[in-house]
Amino acid sequence: MTSRKPIKKAVFPVAGLGTRFLPATKAIPKELLPIVDRPLIQYAVDEAREAGIEQMIFVTGRGKTAIVEHFDVAYELETTMSERGKSLDILEPTRFTPGEIITVRQQVPMGLGHAIWCARAIVGDEPFAIFLPDELMIGKKGGTGCMKQMVEAYNEVGGNLISxxxxxxxxxSSYGVIDPGAANGNLTEVRGLVEKPPVAEAPSNKIISGRYILQPEVMRTLENQEKGAGGEIQLTDAMARMIGNQPFHAVTFDGRRYDCGSKLGFVEATLALAMERDDMGEEVKAMARRLLG
Structure with a gap:
């Protein structure tokens, strides 16, 4: 197996306004909306940590400082809990040592590609991961998360990968899909990317699902990227230009995806994860049965 630079950095584009969840997101970032009792961003960060990622890069915008504060030490809260004899273990996943969290601002909403480009100075010349926190990816019970599966694949084939x-x-027709090449287990060669194709023209039924491992050259591609769909700088366009110049594969995720950027997906994720919990699952199932009459 060829030695490759490890994936130690991850970019989280979290500058969006969350207008689909107004008025809830008027003062609270959508990434902090909870699925039961963990905010969406926490699920993504926990997935990154499981995959061995050490540095989290948040691309934020105005009004998003609460995301960083979530991962800060809350002295007053912790002191009060300690004085009352309460365990602080529940807060452990929100703790980071200095330097593990870095933020950069995306001053103008110019698309996902532009948001990723804003992190170029921190990414430097290293390969990096990207997490779209709206996409809640849940591995099978007892199994690994999406990014860990991708890192394992990266260690085998290198290059660029998408889930x-x-x-x-x-x-x-509601998604970006891949034009597939040769397949080997959960790995598929990517020959092209097609955004929201008509059903009759779709090259496959494999949709891009919010997790990426990209080589740093994508930043130079984004540097000169022209605006695409919606008048924004699209990450998909930049990735498409890299196909053929570097290895590019898709990893079919062994798990479930919830589109928490939509209200229906958010409710589905909350119900599904609540029903699986040991501390409330049976009660939630009984509640659902009552509500269904």
Whole structure:
């Protein structure tokens, strides 16, 4: 196996306004909306840590400082809890040592590609991961998370990787899909990327699902990237330009995806994860049965 630079940095584009969840997101970042009792951003960060990532880069915007504060030490809270004899273990996943959290600002909302480019100075010449926190990726019980599966694949093939999931073919026009090449287990060579194709023209039913491992050259591609769909700088366009110049593969995630950027997906994720919890699962199932009459 060829020695490759390890994946130690991850970029979290969290500058969006969250308008689909107004008025809830008027004062609270959408990334802090909880699925039961953990905010969306916490699920993504925990997934990154499981994959061995050490530095979290948050690309923020105005009004998003609460995301950083979530991962800060809350002295008053911890002191009060300690004085009352309460365990602080529940807060342990929110603790970071100095330097593990870095933030940069995206002053103008110019698209996902632009948000990633804003982190170029911190990424430097290292390969890095990208997490879209709206995409809640849950590994099978007892299994590994999405990014850990991707890092394991990266250690084998290197280059660029994206996570994909298979959906019913009639749904492909709502997503970006891959044009697949040779397949080997959960790895598929990517020959092209197509954004929201008509069902009849879709090259596959494998949709891009919010997790990426990219080489630093993508930053130079984004540097000169012209605006694409919606008048924004699109990450998909930059990745498409790298295909053929570097290895590019898709990892079919062995797990579940919830689109928490939509209200319906958010409610589904909350219900599904609540039903699986040991401390409330049976009660939630009983509640659902009552509500269904």
């Amino acid at each position: 994909v999931l298979e959906v019913p073919r009639e749904d492909v």
